[in-house]
Amino acid sequence: xxxKRSPLAFLRRIEGLPVAAVLVVLYAIxxxxxxxxxxxxxxxxxxxxxxxxxxxxxxxxxxxxxxGEMDLSFPAVVALSGFIFAWVFKTSNNAPxxxxxxFALALAGGALVGYINGILVAKVHVPSIMATLAAQFFWYGxxxxxxxxxxxxxxxxxxxxxxxxxxxxxGGFVPAQALWSLALAVxxxxxxxxxxxxxxxxFIGDNAEVARVMGINVEATRIxxxxxxxxxxxxxxxxxTLEINVFYPTQGGGFMLPTMATVFVGxxxxxxxxGSIFGTFFGAYIIGSLEAGIVATTISGYWVQLVEGxxxxxxxxLNVAISEGRIGVITNRLxxxxxxxxxxxxxxxxxxxxxxx
Amino acid sequence: MDEVAVEHYALRMVNIEKYFGLVxxxxxxxxxxxRNEVIGLIGDNGAGKSTMVKILTGVFPPTSxxxxxxxxxxxxxxxNVKRAHEHGIETVYQDRSLGEKQVLxxxxxIGREITxxxxxxxxxxxxxxxxxxxxxxxxxxxxxxxxDSSVKLLSGGERQGVAIGRAMxxxxxxxxxxxxxxxxxxxxxxxxxxxAHQIKDGGKACIYISxxxxxxxxxSDRFVIMDRGEIVASIVKKDISLKALDEFLLExxxxxxxxxxx
Numbered sequence: 001x002x003x004k005r006s007p008l009a010f011l012r013r014i015e016g017l018p019v020a021a022v023l024v025v026l027y028a029i030x031x032x033x034x035x036x037x038x039x040x041x042x043x044x045x046x047x048x049x050x051x052x053x054x055x056x057x058x059x060x061x062x063x064x065x066x067x068g069e070m071d072l073s074f075p076a077v078v079a080l081s082g083f084i085f086a087w088v089f090k091t092s093n094n095a096p097x098x099x100x101x102x103f104a105l106a107l108a109g110g111a112l113v114g115y116i117n118g119i120l121v122a123k124v125h126v127p128s129i130m131a132t133l134a135a136q137f138f139w140y141g142x143x144x145x146x147x148x149x150x151x152x153x154x155x156x157x158x159x160x161x162x163x164x165x166x167x168x169x170x171g172g173f174v175p176a177q178a179l180w181s182l183a184l185a186v187x188x189x190x191x192x193x194x195x196x197x198x199x200x201x202x203f204i205g206d207n208a209e210v211a212r213v214m215g216i217n218v219e220a221t222r223i224x225x226x227x228x229x230x231x232x233x234x235x236x237x238x239x240x241t242l243e244i245n246v247f248y249p250t251q252g253g254g255f256m257l258p259t260m261a262t263v264f265v266g267x268x269x270x271x272x273x274x275g276s277i278f279g280t281f282f283g284a285y286i287i288g289s290l291e292a293g294i295v296a297t298t299i300s301g302y303w304v305q306l307v308e309g310x311x312x313x314x315x316x317x318l319n320v321a322i323s324e325g326r327i328g329v330i331t332n333r334l335x336x337x338x339x340x341x342x343x344x345x346x347x348x349x350x351x352x353x354x355x356x357x
Numbered sequence: 358m359d360e361v362a363v364e365h366y367a368l369r370m371v372n373i374e375k376y377f378g379l380v381x382x383x384x385x386x387x388x389x390x391x392r393n394e395v396i397g398l399i400g401d402n403g404a405g406k407s408t409m410v411k412i413l414t415g416v417f418p419p420t421s422x423x424x425x426x427x428x429x430x431x432x433x434x435x436x437n438v439k440r441a442h443e444h445g446i447e448t449v450y451q452d453r454s455l456g457e458k459q460v461l462x463x464x465x466x467i468g469r470e471i472t473x474x475x476x477x478x479x480x481x482x483x484x485x486x487x488x489x490x491x492x493x494x495x496x497x498x499x500x501x502x503x504x505d506s507s508v509k510l511l512s513g514g515e516r517q518g519v520a521i522g523r524a525m526x527x528x529x530x531x532x533x534x535x536x537x538x539x540x541x542x543x544x545x546x547x548x549x550x551x552x553a554h555q556i557k558d559g560g561k562a563c564i565y566i567s568x569x570x571x572x573x574x575x576x577s578d579r580f581v582i583m584d585r586g587e588i589v590a591s592i593v594k595k596d597i598s599l600k601a602l603d604e605f606l607l608e609x610x611x612x613x614x615x616x617x618x619x
Contacts, residue, residue, distance in 0.1 A: 215468035
């Protein structure tokens with residue numbers, strides 16, 4: 001049976017395109033409904049400043065979800081890394097070299113948290129959602145203890161080179177963190193799609209047993225993956241702390257749900273096996289723009305969450321429909337308008353041609 | 358046996374034993390597989406077939422015994438899945454050979470990617486080789502399946518074909534087909550058997566494990582029958598008809614042999 005080619009089938013081939021389309025439509029709606037806010041460049045610059053920390057976490061989480069795992073501990077790493085950086089900077093009397101030492105130590109702290117998560121998941125076989133939930137509580141606890149529950153004000157960091165490099169304003173208005181997060185997205189896209197580590201991650205998420213019998217070191221890959229996630233979350237914490245010039249013990253606490261929503265809106269399925277880095281990239285801007293955008297349209301504040309839920313739900317339905325090839329079903333249905341269609345037509349190429357002599 | 362004689366075998370197992378705690382799973386297994394021989398390995402559940410396969414493929418080591426591949430003695434302490442691949446032992450499992458959501462070209466090279474020194478995959482080269490295996494080794498033609506198709510679009514028989522083609526590409530000495538036709542329709546089983554014939558035609562050795570006596574009979578040169586961790590019989594195809602083999606096996610499964618012996 002010949003597969004009915006949907007006119008929209010090509011959408012599947014371009015990574016993140018449907019999510020980008022949702023983002024464009026969303027901004028178009030905002031421009032129409034809130035022209036005063038959304039026709040100027042300022043609102044977009046503000047998104048480029050606020051979205052990157054969540055985006056960076058979500059990029060790391062995309063790899064973790066692709067491997068069929070979950071990490072709930074990254075908000076605590078955002079806090080811990082911010083603390084380490086701020087503490088090193090403060091205790092060394094705001095010395096410029098301390099910014100780099102603090103930066104390196106913060107990333108190392110994230111790596112340590114991630115490594116321990118990895119050991120628990122890969123070696124002790126604690127399901128990752130459980131192990132990292134415990135880690136989330138534990139590392140927030142550690143951070144609060146170390147900080148004595150106090151915030152650290154580091155406004156002197158504004159005059160340092162590291163501040164200019166990571167969160168400076170390029171050309172006077174483009175936040176540097178937006179470019180760093182874009183660079184990270186490009187880098188992780190290559191790791192996931194063009195590096196053997198990424199291929200191992202995909203196969204493990206697809207079927208860990210297959211990966212094992214094909215000679216992939218499943219345990220080592222999982223440990224590396226969680227370590228990488230820890231480093232990435234620590235980087236997100238550094239971007240946040242540098243941007244706001246202050247560490248506070250509950251920072252990152254609000255990241256959990258937006259980050260997960262970003263990954264799922266971006267088209268990476270919780271089922272594992274496949275991940276969309278660029279989907280996550282555009283997804284972060286959808287999630288990060290929603291609230292401000294809805295508020296700007298001046299509808300009652302009570303509607304904000306409801307509309308957010310609708311947009312997220314619609315994006316996820318769109319992603320599932322496209323990834324399962326059901327976009328064809330939908331367009332065919334529209335064409336036949338209610339006439340039931342034969343299900344075989346949709347099974348596609350099950351009758352492959354195998355030469356048997 | 359001297360070293361020269363060993364060379365004629367793709368695989369030689371000498372007194373291989375495996376204990377799980379006190380339970381003996383394999384008892385003094387001695388098996389030679391010729392360079393271009395297809396062995397049909399038959400036995401009931403629990404006969405030790407899959408334990409033997411796991412030892413051969415490096416999933417776990419035997420408790421004692423020696424293993425030779427193409428005349429070379431294998432160091433069993435460092436033997437693992439990667440080493441088995443290096444030695445030329447490839448395995449096709451009933452359902453864990455391919456990553457379902459992954460595209461075909463990735464499935465051909467998973468675990469031994471063609472990379473540069475930084476570990477980045479040479480996609481162009483992998484795709485070209487995968488495509489060449491698809492057309493020339495396993496004979497996929499037309500109908501829209503390319504190296505960019507994901508495995509879930511393939512039928513069960515075609516998936517096994519891909520796994521067999523992959524094994525042949527990597528210059529296997531010995532290809533183990535571990536129940537490759539379980540849960541397949543008759544038409545798909547036919548495809549798998551055709552692929553298995555190509556192993557023989559390609560000059561490779563093969564161990565074919567199946568419950569289906571008819572399939573085993575068609576493609577094997579010799580039948581090795583296992584029961585409760587031991588090899589109980591080895592019969593060359595020309596010495597036995599399908600019917601006689603079937604009856605022979607029935608005697609085992611009904612325990613008649615035990616009675617006759619005791």
